[in-house]
Amino acid sequence: MLVVMQHNASSQEIRDVVDMIQEMGYEARPIPGRQRTSVGLIGNDGQIEPNFFQSLPGVLEVIPVSHSYKQVSREWKEENTVVSLPNGTQLGGRQIALMAGPCAVESEEQILGIARTLAGMGATILRGGAFKPRSSPYSFQGLGVEGLKLLAKARTETGMAIVTEALDAESADHVAEYADIIQVGARNMQNYALLRKVGQIGKPILLKRGLSATIEELLLAAEYVIAEGNPNVILCERGVRSFDTQTRNLLDLTAIPVVKSLSHLPIIADPSHGTGVRAKVTPMARAAVAAGADGLMVEVHPDPNRALSDGAQSLYPEQFQALMNQIRVIAQASDRELTPPLGRTGS
């Protein structure tokens, strides 16, 4: 941390900053410049707030140098974290994993039908919401535990792994019972009670980036999970809020190489929520793979026009098939490949 003094700061003001740093148990190193003096704080262990010094007399600004995340960083662990699922799918290695399925579980027929279709096309992870976070209290809120049971049935039939969202401590326990990956949604990225809870459960976590979360905040949210002893965190870029209303969100694909340089965790992209418009999902799914994503989460619905939620951004099954063919080619450009399809025996 660098405390930059005003050009006319008195030597007493500089000394006060030095004293306060030392009093807090850190080392202070004054750095005289041509225009002004700065004071380096050495040994910052993440306990000090960046703006702690900002309002002291004579201080111009405070510049953080080290980051407050630790265990998620590449400096802490150099090699990639590879998250392995019971059905053999891996996230974070050379293979690219495909999560696909409807926005919400709606019925046994719907979820089993689409699971069979998707498994046949090569997807190995089934998505489908049982507990739905909806901006309006009057919208469809999901089938709850009943939906989880249907997902588990689809797993038994197809061998696909299951990813589905938890909204609070109670639903997290339910999800943990049935799913292979517990999803924490964008709106809950800084719901610290929930992050701690899923950190304690220990199953792989899919952590979606908040609507206006910086990458540093996303990494700090992951740090909450890891700090509870659960290292299996998969990050997910799903679009951030922007000023243009042409798409629902602005899919920030640069987040993929940025995360990969700062952290050892796997990161996937969700072009369905990231764009909100079916016709943009396929090009952006291709782009995400080209940018280096470790996987994709894509909404596919057997009959999107009758979906109970997010129909407008769901692909038709045949569009998903075409997408698979395209990204198989693109993966080669970066010397990667798609996860092989599940065996005929259903796992």
Added chain:
Amino acid sequence: MLVVMQHNASSQEIRDVVDMIQEMGYEARPIPGRQRTSVGLIGNDGQIEPNFFQSLPGVLEVIPVSHSYKQVSREWKEENTVVSLPNGTQLGGRQIALMAGPCAVESEEQILGIARTLAGMGATILRGGAFKPRSSPYSFQGLGVEGLKLLAKARTETGMAIVTEALDAESADHVAEYADIIQVGARNMQNYALLRKVGQIGKPILLKRGLSATIEELLLAAEYVIAEGNPNVILCERGVRSFDTQTRNLLDLTAIPVVKSLSHLPIIADPSHGTGVRAKVTPMARAAVAAGADGLMVEVHPDPNRALSDGAQSLYPEQFQALMNQIRVIAQASDRELTPPLGRTGS
């Protein structure tokens, strides 16, 4: 809802849209234009997603006309909601309420001392965090229930009402036991489980706007609370995320008159989080009152340089006194006045 067709949509495509609307139980009204036809959906009750029709063949775009919030709107209830606290303070009427106190409760000496000072200066509501949402898992997380007890003690001594934050269902029960207003923080604005929980508890709720929440989303979050039967919601503008790093957030004071025209709920401003820098708190607090805020939430600390959190944005007590004197004048310009100070008897 208006479904705008492409200029070359076939009459069959238009008919399909009309059929689908009718099949859903609503009335469809085609509106031929010079360039293209639109189809109005009449009778939307908030169950239909704006983008439901967006991907149908021949559709150019879908324009929502009615809003999905109901009970929070001025159309639902024309006169202002006035939230009354046990100590007589009102929010939403002619008087402007002052909430002040430290970011976090740190010790009995700290909270009782500052409460006495603030009550003496005319503030009638004491703020202070007991459960703190922190972006890093390694930062100070608050004193918990112990902090709540200290706040209650300060209430007994000074007569101030208490506002403090709940993070999840469990802490909400604790907060409800000790506080007069339960705060839902910006990071939890779309934590629907928490919104439902505090809606059921029934005490007044202070609902902070999320970092990138639109005003419509803020109103929908309030709708969650009201839909559970709790009409006593106070909204709070506390700054949104922006591209400039000069301040921690961008305080969107225009939200105040916008909310007042759309909703009957009271709205206050938090210039401390809204700016993040002590020297900007006073001018922006003045501006919030001039813009029509029903109250202010301001961080004041007896010794900001030693605060365990957010010290850089906390006012010194004497700065708060100066602010009170300034806003007393400003309130007159809009024919309003500050809440009178608490009586000597402590309520």
Added chain:
Amino acid sequence: MLVVMQHNASSQEIRDVVDMIQEMGYEARPIPGRQRTSVGLIGNDGQIEPNFFQSLPGVLEVIPVSHSYKQVSREWKEENTVVSLPNGTQLGGRQIALMAGPCAVESEEQILGIARTLAGMGATILRGGAFKPRSSPYSFQGLGVEGLKLLAKARTETGMAIVTEALDAESADHVAEYADIIQVGARNMQNYALLRKVGQIGKPILLKRGLSATIEELLLAAEYVIAEGNPNVILCERGVRSFDTQTRNLLDLTAIPVVKSLSHLPIIADPSHGTGVRAKVTPMARAAVAAGADGLMVEVHPDPNRALSDGAQSLYPEQFQALMNQIRVIAQASDRELTPPLGRTGS
């Protein structure tokens, strides 16, 4: 400038950074830390780009410490710049200046009529566009030189000073001939050819903040004007782009105290463009004065519903009168006052 090395940077990599700094003619000062070494560059004169070192081997990040603006800064000149107009109005002193008038000059009757009304209400500067920047090539583009002549006529009649916008070198010469203040609009804030041109002309400049300009960029744009020898720059906050569509822009009033701490230049606010909605102009105008603005620019039209541009955000004359009465009270709270009305003789 601080070049932060990776935690595992080799001593050779550190030496290379030091060598490159010295080769460029600056002083290099290595600062060993617990986690990593940083190298301070001392004597930065604004010629070095912040990201010059960013891609060198072993470099983690580069942190700018000094700013690239100079003459606009408070460190360069401590006392406020006060811009004085021929009719005695001052910007940057104790008095608050009122600029008012229609979006565009439409006819002699319109501009003379509204000028008389506004002068009678106490405004001392008349605004009105003659050259209009419009997002569509098919919208009304202003009366051009004819409009400037009408503005000059209104000045002769009322004594008001004139502010109007220039779009390029050619229109800048025309504007300079007729107006007292040359406006550079938000869309041209980084039109460096225009900034240089108006810097050479030497008349006071009203420089509007770009739609997504940081305050640092706004100050750098002003630096372009001052670097040409023209110190009379008035800055103007007029709203930045945001994600919420409730208002046309997000009026960033915190920019006022931020600019005042970084720079000696006067700053005013334009709540008409800043909100885009008539009903929000008055509360935000009040808020701007409360936040410390040195003046306001407000659109007022004799018949807003028939205005050729921006009618929806123009006040009725009687609303402007009411606003004047309110801000006269608010100004007192910060020990300021409105510019006194022009004398009966027309200056």
Added chain:
Amino acid sequence: MLVVMQHNASSQEIRDVVDMIQEMGYEARPIPGRQRTSVGLIGNDGQIEPNFFQSLPGVLEVIPVSHSYKQVSREWKEENTVVSLPNGTQLGGRQIALMAGPCAVESEEQILGIARTLAGMGATILRGGAFKPRSSPYSFQGLGVEGLKLLAKARTETGMAIVTEALDAESADHVAEYADIIQVGARNMQNYALLRKVGQIGKPILLKRGLSATIEELLLAAEYVIAEGNPNVILCERGVRSFDTQTRNLLDLTAIPVVKSLSHLPIIADPSHGTGVRAKVTPMARAAVAAGADGLMVEVHPDPNRALSDGAQSLYPEQFQALMNQIRVIAQASDRELTPPLGRTGS
């Protein structure tokens, strides 16, 4: 355009809106709904401002239905515009065009050397700034006409086409004399005087998206050029402003499929400015091609660490070669191919 009335609007207020629409020469069509009446304005020719009606008594909001751009739209012209350059390169067809070169022309040796290298690697368009828009007046501003002459010399030697930026009317004339494509930079996207000027010149225009321009505004800026009679406009996505400071801008690749659905114009991406960091350029260049870009503009410098501007985002020549190899594979996934290298004869 749809004028939505308040739920309690009087029938007189509705009639006033109808009358005003008819008075303006358009057709008005009232649409009664369950909650409120709306009035459709039929025949909008782009002359009416969206917010013209917004402040009339009884009006709740005004919703634009048709767009103000015309000639740039797919509805105006269904097939893709293909811009052809003298050396045979095409933009907007099946082939993907590669523009590469240094940020700024620095010397004959630099520009000729890198041009030979890039032509040898298969790029067919050379970029290089002669007139540089710099945020600080004290930074290197380009070699001017001398730089243009060096670019022309590189064209003679290699056969590459030349693209370089114009800043105002004067430099546009110079650029038109030497270059094959005139670039209008992001900061000048709404400099309407410049857009008109380059529209009149008639050479192909590369129009970069402004830092916070919506796609609709980008298309309207292109409309300015086309309205002057110049149909050869190439759009360029180069990143928009965002809240995260990890990268210089947020590259909005979704703009590519969005533009392609709304307009017939070609669109390319500039991942160098779009990210600002060398290590992110290659993945995002790959992603842009996967998203459907008609070309790339990439900064390549023979010795990036000594570049006079933007060195940190410039690729080394060998990195560019590797990128070419990767995107050649990716293009196949969408049934496209790279522009074939220039013949040995230099055109």
